[in-house]
Amino acid sequence: MTLDSIFIAPFVDYGFMRRALVACLALALGSAPIGVLLMLRRMSLMGDAMSHAILPGAAVGFLIAGGLSLPAMGLGGLVAGLSIAILSGVISRTTALREDASFASFYLTSLALGVLIVSLRGSNIDLLHVLFGTILAIDARALYLVGGIASLTIVILAVVYRPLVAECFDPGFLRAVGGRGSLYHFLFLLLVVLNLVAGFEALGTLMAVGLMMLPAAVARLWAQSLPAMFATAALTAALSGYLGLVASFHFALASGPTIILTASCIYGVSLLLSPSGLLRRLYPRRHFKA
């Protein structure tokens, strides 16, 4: 067993592995920065809620297309996710409910509705596909969708970087100087939904958030500045995707969960080794003179 046969051969020999890898890398580039921003807004769990919110839309797409059709389900998921983002945004601005509370009520409704719709027609196997993804069955069209979403995410992030970060950092100030914060907040939520749709194509609704939030947590442990966090998160996500695929190939494990667990391992190692990690706490270095 050579290194080549472990790390490279699976991708050379099998088209589905190549496509899965490309999907993972695209996902890493788009989702990871979004995850970092979600984390900094203290909306880490919002991504999770949102991923459930996507389900009924995907399920309706599933019904209309008469089976597992990634474009139909993706479109359905997009519509459902956006509606919930807008609805909860409107409700948190017009009632005493905070955004997380209105999100929670919406996603629970949404999840129940989604499971109900899927169970109307498909077998349980199909439901598993929706929940846990189909990365090894990803086709060229789905790949274009994932790649397109990643590209769009990076372009939009680059264009609205300053107002978005300002809105994240000090929303009150942006409001006071008249910089339409809620517009950028909405644009950001749009990107969250888009990336979750992309992630759900590859990893399923439950796992899509994993590749978004785990790399973000890793980045927080290692990097100090925002650009460095983006880079660390994207790198972590890409590495998790690659190593996860390799592991799932050789040990015949389900690919989605393996990818996420790889990210979890990197997170665990970071908890130990990062500058604020356990190891430095147990063996602190001597302090500086000033």
Add this chain to the structure above:
Amino acid sequence: MGGLATMMLSSIKLEDVTVAYARHPAVHHVTGAFSKGSMTAIAGPNGAGKSTLLKAIMGELPLAGGAIDRGGLSARDFGYLPQAAEIDRQFPMSVADTVMLGAWHRSGAFQRIDRQAVARAQNALTAVGLEGFGARNIGSLSAGQFQRVLFARLLLQDAKVIILDEPFTAIDARTTRDLLDIVRRWHSDGRTIIAVLHDFDQVRAYFPETLLMAREAIEWGPTTVAMSSRNLLRARAMAESWDESADVCEEETAAA
């Protein structure tokens, strides 16, 4: 008389202003004016409606009654330092970037930030005594240093009206003194200063005018008059009365 006209134009006039939360007034029938270039402290017990009044002045809260004439000032003429800014100090942001946000009116969301703006930000940092701190993360600053950063951002904003909501709470004496000097400099620039303060000694030492309020204005005028012990006693007594089942206020109809 032209001078007088422009002065009247850019003063902020409150006409019988009432602001209510769930119909209970937090600010009740307040009338008066912050003239251009004035330096006014707003004092009063907790829950007196001071912060509410500031937000109403900037147009962030709807009025339940009365009117505010901002004399042609727009939102961008106000520089506002909230009581506890909604800022997560662990956010990975450098001091220089934080100060640079103050240039928002010039840079906006998309315009480029030129060397001049960078130099202005550096000058602002120097003015608040944080020279060379630009590259540091705000997470590494103490509360007092961070308040200095927020003042530097206000400096860069170059606003005509500066509104401070308890800017020196939990700030050490030296920083407070330094920042009060900046406030004084703003005053001598001809900017209008409105500050909510809890420290009566600061108010007496630095602020020529005071609005003492406890939901209603108790006294609005020269600090020595407004802060008399009789007025302070009245303020305390008024703040303690809160009636859950209060009747509808008829004052407006009676006045009309």
